[in-house]
Amino acid sequence: MNVGVAHSEVNPNTRVMNSRGMWLTYGLGVGMLHVVLLSIPFFSVPVAWTLTNVIHNLGMYVFLHAVKGTPFETPDQGKARLLTHWEQLDYGVQFTSSRKFFTISPIILYFLASFYTKYDPTHFILNTTSLLTVLIPKMPQLHGVRIFGINKY
Amino acid sequence: INHIVHNGGLYKRPFNEAFEETPMLVAVLTYVGYGVLTLFGYLRDFMRQWKIEKCQNATEREEQKDFVPLYQDFENFYNRNLYMRIRDSWNRPICSVPGAKVDMMERVSHDYNWTFTYTGRVIKDIINMGSYNYLGFAQKAGTCQEAAAKVLSQYGAGVCSTRQEMGNLDKHEELEQLVARFLGVESAMAYGMGFATNSMNIPALVGKGCLILSDELNHASLVLGARLSGATIRIFKHNNMQSLEKLLKDAIVHGQPRTRRPWKKILILVEGIYSMEGSIVRLPEVIALKKKYKSYLYLDEAHSIGALGPSGRGVVEYFGLSPEDVDVMMGTFTKSFGAAGGYIGGKKELIDYLRTYSHSAVYATSLSPPVVEQIITSMKCIMGEDGTTVGKARVQQLAENTRYFRRRLKEMGFIIYGNEDSPVVPLMLYMPAKIGAFGREMLKRNIGVVVVGFPATPIIESRARFCLSAAHTKEMLDTALKEINEVGDLLQLKYSRHRLVPLLDRPFDETTYEETED
Numbered sequence: 184m185n186v187g188v189a190h191s192e193v194n195p196n197t198r199v200m201n202s203r204g205m206w207l208t209y210g211l212g213v214g215m216l217h218v219v220l221l222s223i224p225f226f227s228v229p230v231a232w233t234l235t236n237v238i239h240n241l242g243m244y245v246f247l248h249a250v251k252g253t254p255f256e257t258p259d260q261g262k263a264r265l266l267t268h269w270e271q272l273d274y275g276v277q278f279t280s281s282r283k284f285f286t287i288s289p290i291i292l293y294f295l296a297s298f299y300t301k302y303d304p305t306h307f308i309l310n311t312t313s314l315l316t317v318l319i320p321k322m323p324q325l326h327g328v329r330i331f332g333i334n335k336y
Numbered sequence: 337i338n339h340i341v342h343n344g345g346l347y348k349r350p351f352n353e354a355f356e357e358t359p360m361l362v363a364v365l366t367y368v369g370y371g372v373l374t375l376f377g378y379l380r381d382f383m384r385q386w387k388i389e390k391c392q393n394a395t396e397r398e399e400q401k402d403f404v405p406l407y408q409d410f411e412n413f414y415n416r417n418l419y420m421r422i423r424d425s426w427n428r429p430i431c432s433v434p435g436a437k438v439d440m441m442e443r444v445s446h447d448y449n450w451t452f453t454y455t456g457r458v459i460k461d462i463i464n465m466g467s468y469n470y471l472g473f474a475q476k477a478g479t480c481q482e483a484a485a486k487v488l489s490q491y492g493a494g495v496c497s498t499r500q501e502m503g504n505l506d507k508h509e510e511l512e513q514l515v516a517r518f519l520g521v522e523s524a525m526a527y528g529m530g531f532a533t534n535s536m537n538i539p540a541l542v543g544k545g546c547l548i549l550s551d552e553l554n555h556a557s558l559v560l561g562a563r564l565s566g567a568t569i570r571i572f573k574h575n576n577m578q579s580l581e582k583l584l585k586d587a588i589v590h591g592q593p594r595t596r597r598p599w600k601k602i603l604i605l606v607e608g609i610y611s612m613e614g615s616i617v618r619l620p621e622v623i624a625l626k627k628k629y630k631s632y633l634y635l636d637e638a639h640s641i642g643a644l645g646p647s648g649r650g651v652v653e654y655f656g657l658s659p660e661d662v663d664v665m666m667g668t669f670t671k672s673f674g675a676a677g678g679y680i681g682g683k684k685e686l687i688d689y690l691r692t693y694s695h696s697a698v699y700a701t702s703l704s705p706p707v708v709e710q711i712i713t714s715m716k717c718i719m720g721e722d723g724t725t726v727g728k729a730r731v732q733q734l735a736e737n738t739r740y741f742r743r744r745l746k747e748m749g750f751i752i753y754g755n756e757d758s759p760v761v762p763l764m765l766y767m768p769a770k771i772g773a774f775g776r777e778m779l780k781r782n783i784g785v786v787v788v789g790f791p792a793t794p795i796i797e798s799r800a801r802f803c804l805s806a807a808h809t810k811e812m813l814d815t816a817l818k819e820i821n822e823v824g825d826l827l828q829l830k831y832s833r834h835r836l837v838p839l840l841d842r843p844f845d846e847t848t849y850e851e852t853e854d
Binding site: 190191192195198199202203204205207208211212250251252253254255256258261264 | 357358360363364366367368371374410411412413414415550551552553554556558559571612790791792793794795796
């Protein structure tokens with residue numbers, strides 16, 4: 184199976200997040216993660232929420248902002264090879280609905296985690312730093328920017 | 337699901353096309369399936385890198401490890417971790433002519449599809465639902481074969497030259513006149529390869545400063561030809577006339593991007609039958625739009641020539657339109673005529689221009705003589721000029737098979753895409769594991785099918801594609817349907833909910849973005 188055999192979509196990765204049911208699956212996935220963490224008897228509710236937040240943000244960072252390129256060969260001679268998945272979404276057009284959704288969802292998770300941890304200082308520091316690692320790369324000014332050359336090639 | 341369109345009398349018969357939407361539960365499970373496969377893919381890559389597991393595919397030599405890598409590992413991720421697992425459903429070696437039944441060499445794999453070994457056994461008489469054999473001309477005995485054998489002994493197998501140098505045989509002239517008569521156009525030209533017909537001739541027709549409006553689901557040959565030409569490409573949603581009209585209006589009102597000059601030419605690229613969706617182009621509306629906005633139409637009838645229309649003349653005859661309305665009629669001889677190659681038909685000035693300026697005419701070898709004879713004999717058979725009614729019977733048999741097969745599959749409860757009259761029947765599978773399972777289960781029951789998944793289709797729309805043939809008898813279709821029913825129950829593929837929803841299941845206001853090359 185090759186990309187571009189039966190349609191003229193050059194990079195299918197750009198449309199994956201817009202497909203039907205993707206947002207629902209993502210929400211269900213986060214919910215499932217949280218339920219699994221809640222059912223471990225050693226974790227109290229605040230710890231479970233902070234862990235959900237941190238693990239979710241770690242996963243989002245790795246899959247959207249660290250991994251570059253496409254898992255298949257595209258017919259455009261590798262224009263997207265150096266771009267992360269976030270930068271590839273919708274061919275780089277900013278403020279589309281998928282981008283807005285994935286920007287807002289870590290913020291909502293952050294609000295919930297702050298509430299359930301009763302604004303405890305240690306939890307606050309952890310949650311805020313992990314939120315910042317996932318919000319800053321999403322800013323349009325950082326499109327294609329690689330700080331200190333990390334992850335450039 | 338079915339919406340009968342009459343659109344002010346443009347359509348002389350009901351146009352039933354349906355693309356039932358993916359059920360939400362199925363979509364969620366599909367994503368979960370791909371997610372699990374991705375995670376396991378990362379795990380296996382990790383194990384391979386740390387030498388816990390043996391790496392089976394090609395790697396660079398030890399001395400080259402410190403150099404800049406030759407290729408990006410990640411681009412092969414899908415290939416290594418998903419495609420390899422179900423690779424035995426593709427590239428199956430056959431050892432007989434692929435007619436309605438085909439023989440296949442049996443092969444097994446002892447290391448999970450990384451290598452194959454032949455057991456030596458030949459699986460005989462597999463019902464072939466994958467070949468584009470619409471009119472059943474893929475035979476090893478018959479008038480076509482005898483004529484081709486005679487021409488082979490007379491002219492030889494190779495031409496060894498391009499059309500413009502020494503490769504223009506009298507057989508080619510005869511073929512081109514026959515094709516022009518068949519299509520009802522003034523003149524035609526034939527090329528050696530169907531893909532090359534598109535990719536080499538679109539650059540000859542349009543260039544920089546022209547606009548190409550191409551359908552979302554156009555074949556790779558049309559996309560390649562459009563890109564090679566250097567024209568600006570804009571994509572309209574599949575078979576969506578409102579989208580096409582909007583693009584046409586914008587193009588004429590705003591002109592070229594920065595200079596606002598008018599476009600030199602606007603060319604609309606559509607296909608007769610889209611092979612992955614089974615949908616038929618809305619030709620009456622396209623022609624009406626073309627005339628209103630004074631643009632040109634390029635119709636690629638690769639799958640529809642010979643397969644549609646009461647006498648097999650293609651999609652133009654199916655809608656009852658005149659071939660003069662289509663500026664460039666392109667088609668291939670590969671599917672319905674059992675040969676190889678492509679043709680372009682149109683006005684005499686256009687074809688004379690292509691004879692001089694097309695890349696294929698100058699650089700590519702012309703068709704081989706036995707192939708030309710196969711096309712001539714099969715085309716005469718379809719037209720009825722060989723004195724029998726075999727051709728007409730085949731066209732009617734194909735239409736009957738199509739209607740019967742689609743009706744039975746819909747009744748069983750599968751989700752089928754496409755138009756009711758198209759001989760290409762995509763059956764939706766959706767989940768990645770079912771792609772492999774369906775291919776293997778059908779082979780166990782002696783039926784050969786073609787399955788496709790992501791990234792050749794959108795991520796939640798993997799499918800199995802059946803191509804019906806006039807050579808399939810009703811008994812073969814009944815056997816196939818019985819087996820499909822069994823496998824459908826086993827794999828739980830009967831997703832259809834028989835809902836009646838209005839057409840345009842794919843709403844127009846869903847915004848999509850395309851690559852801009854400024």
